[in-house]
Amino acid sequence: MAALPKRIIKETQRLVSDPVPGITATPSEENLRYFQVTIDGPSSSPYAKGRFDLELFLPDDYPMCAPKVRFLTKIYHPNIDKLGRICLDVLKDNWSPALQIRTILLSIQALLGAPNPDDPLANDVAVDWKSDEAKAIATAKEWTEKYAVPSTDSS
Amino acid sequence: MASSDPSEWLQTRLPKLSQLDSLQRCLICKDFLKAPVITSCNHTFCSLCIRQHLQSVSNCPLCKAEQFESNLKRVIILEELVSCFRELRPQLLSLLALQDSGEAVMEPPPPKDIEVVEISDDDTSKGPDLVQCPVCSKSMSAKHLQQSHLDYCLRGEVEPPAASALLKLTRSAKSSAERKRGGISLFFLAQKRARPSPPPKEEINHEAFYFNEVHKHHHEVKRLPKIDFSSLSTVKVKEKLLNLKLLTQGTRPQLELRYNQFYLLYNSNIDLSRPASELELRQKLNQWEKSHQGFSAPKAGSTIYGDELKYKALTDKDFPIRGWLKKYREEFTTLTQTARATHAKKKASAIDVPSGTTTPESTTQSPGMTTSTQLQSSTVAVNEVIELSSHELEKQFFPDSKQDANVAAASSADEKPHFAATESLSPARSLAYLGNAAPDSALQREGSQKIAEEELYDFSNSMLA
Structure with missing residues (x-):
């Protein structure tokens, strides 16, 4: 295991001490490069009130290459496939070492607020989205309700 | 620091x-x-x-x-x-540290090697609105506690002295007696000690350096050239390293890594006003090698990077996938078999078919995989990836191994997913591939594969049960 760069320590400290509203990221105890992430669905989107679990991993080359992020909670979204993989430019070609965990998670939250069926990852979802947007949004709401809304007893 | x-x-x-x-x-x-x-x-x-x-x-x-x-x-x-x-x-x-109306801002627990002096309750430095830190039970102003102290305390760190250095309490043993006597003196004593002269580092006059010592601004050192390794024999590479007084042991990729890192260290060092010596650079290089996975000893078994595979990331284009597969084939087989066996059992009891002779093939072909949508994907997804990918692996790289119909269909599409299985041992590793998935890979999937995926959901589910 490569040594933990100072930058990762700094970022982690800041994520814990000054968290982004609606987003949490907690490093795993065994592997400080592995984070448990939750993102709250944007209020104006079909994912509102949902709290989505994600996992995030900082590869050895980070920050020279992008973190690996994946949804763990099922989500109905044209740019997120059923394995939770995310189609987002800043996670691929548009990654820059000037970005950081915090900005990436914000981008993902923004992606929830602005699905882009023209550049799909989940093809079937994208087709639904384009042919009948209202229905697709209803499905997204339903899925959010089903999988992402925390049960009432466990706050 | x-x-x-x-x-x-x-x-x-x-x-x-x-x-x-x-x-x-x-x-x-x-x-x-x-x-x-x-x-x-x-x-x-x-x-x-x-x-x-x-x-x-x-x-x-x-x-x-x-x-x-x-x-x-x-x-x-x-x-x-x-x-x-x-x-x-x-x-x-x-x-510039904030003080609340002259209130003493207390230090967090001192490092272990310093004697701790308990401050008694009647200590005058304890003002009317001091509160106790819930973690280390030190008293301090509520504001300070909330704004900075608690963060450090909860993380189990010592608060950097900068935030409270102004009122730093001296903790040397000899002052402990004075301390007990009077709170006021304690306060002043503390303040006197609190403005330490900076550690006597060599004084550098930045102004003089910039305006007067112009001759020092240019170093008569040539930058190292970039090497096109593909056109060089290993002997030549070693020669180059030797010229730079670098180690020449290790495998070819290690030699290349070593040169490239030294190239970076060397060329960036020239950009310093006060460059480090080459000796220091070589020490830095050695340190870097110690912590770099490309140079870590191939301790057998424990890591997924074994033997000749160790310095390649699994996602590298030229990762020796065949060698890797050979090595871990048995593990895959065991994993798949376990999954199938569990699945078979579950199916058998669910459909009320006598168990025992149910072969993996017959099970996977049976319909009725609807439960998959009911699954909480959070727990299942990783398993799913492993499952899916190991099938694909078998198909792609060991075409003669036994397969079932659905798996054959499933394996047709994705180029990349097999990397996930390679990293099946830890969830963190599975991500290494996921983020890399080409956005259009899902597009290529065929209907038949989707069915297979559904089944795999089911598999994973039964594995968990």
């Missing part, structure tokens, strides 16, 4: 200094600029950071404009400004 952060200024009387602080930091390493260089698009980074970045991608991390190493220019005055600021920083922080 504890890592510094611009946010430390927010708790001082001049919070805006955090801007000044941030601006002097490199966007890549988030630390103070070291040997700052400016790009042709006018953005500034540490020499080492930007060179490292440009080794893989030829663009500016900030604005994405095309960028080449040869265009980087040193910014001497910035380097002097930054180092000047860094020297003053601890003092500035302590001078």
Whole structure:
């Protein structure tokens, strides 16, 4: 295991001490490069009130290459496939070492607020989205309700 | 030294200094600029950071404009400004530390090697609105507790002295008696000790360096050239390393890694006003090798990077996938078999078919995989990936191995997913591939594969049961 760069320590400290509203990221105890992430669905989107679990991993080359992020909670979204993989430019070609965990998670939250069926990852979802947007949004709401809304007893 | 952060200024009387602080930091390493260089698009980074970045991608991390190493220019005055600021920083922080109406801001628990002096309850430094820290039960102002102390305490760290240095209490043993006697003297004593002269480092006059010692601004050192390794024999590579007094042991990829890292260290070192010696650079290189996975000893079994595979990331284009598969084939087989067996059992009991003779083939072909949608994907997804991918692996690389119909269909599409299975041992590793998936890979999937995927959901479910 490569040594933990100072930058990762700094970022982690800041994520814990000054968290982004609606987003949490907690490093795993065994592997400080592995984070448990939750993102709250944007209020104006079909994912509102949902709290989505994600996992995030900082590869050895980070920050020279992008973190690996994946949804763990099922989500109905044209740019997120059923394995939770995310189609987002800043996670691929548009990654820059000037970005950081915090900005990436914000981008993902923004992606929830602005699905882009023209550049799909989940093809079937994208087709639904384009042919009948209202229905697709209803499905997204339903899925959010089903999988992402925390049960009432466990706050 | 504890890592510094611009946010430390927010708790001082001049919070805006955090801007000044941030601006002097490199966007890549988030630390103070070291040997700052400016790009042709006018953005500034540490020499080492930007060179490292440009080794893989030829663009500016900030604005994405095309960028080449040869265009980087040193910014001497910035380097002097930054180092000047860094020297003053601890003092500035302590001078500007917030005090609540002269209230003593207490220190967090001292490091172990220093004697702890308990401060009694009647201590006069304890004012009317002091509160106890719930973690270390030290008293301090509520504001201080909330704003900074608690953060450090909860993380189990010692609060950096900068935040409270002004009222630092001396903790030497000889003063413990005085301490008990009077709170006021304690206060003054503390203050006297609190403005320490900075550690007697060699004094550098940044002004003189910039304005008068111009001859020192240029180093008569040539940069190391970039090497096109593909056109060189190993002997030649070793020769080059030898010329630089570098080690020549190790495998060919290690030699290349070693040269490239030294190339970065060396060329960025030249951008420093006061460059380190080559000896120091070689020491740095050795340290780097110790922590780099490319040089870690191939301790058998425990790591997924074994033997000749160890210095390749699994996602590398030229990762020796065949060798890897050979090595871990048995593990895959066991995994798949376990999954199938569990699945078979479950099916058998569910459909009320006598168990025992149910073969994996017959099970996977049976319909009725609807439960998959009911699954909480959070727990299942990783298993699913492993399952799916191991099938694909078998199909793609061991076409003669036994398969079932659905798996054959499933294996047709994705190029990449097999990497996930390679990393099945830890969830963190599974991500290494997921993020890399080509956006269009899902598009290529065929209907039949989707069915297979559904089944795999089911598999995973039964594995969990």
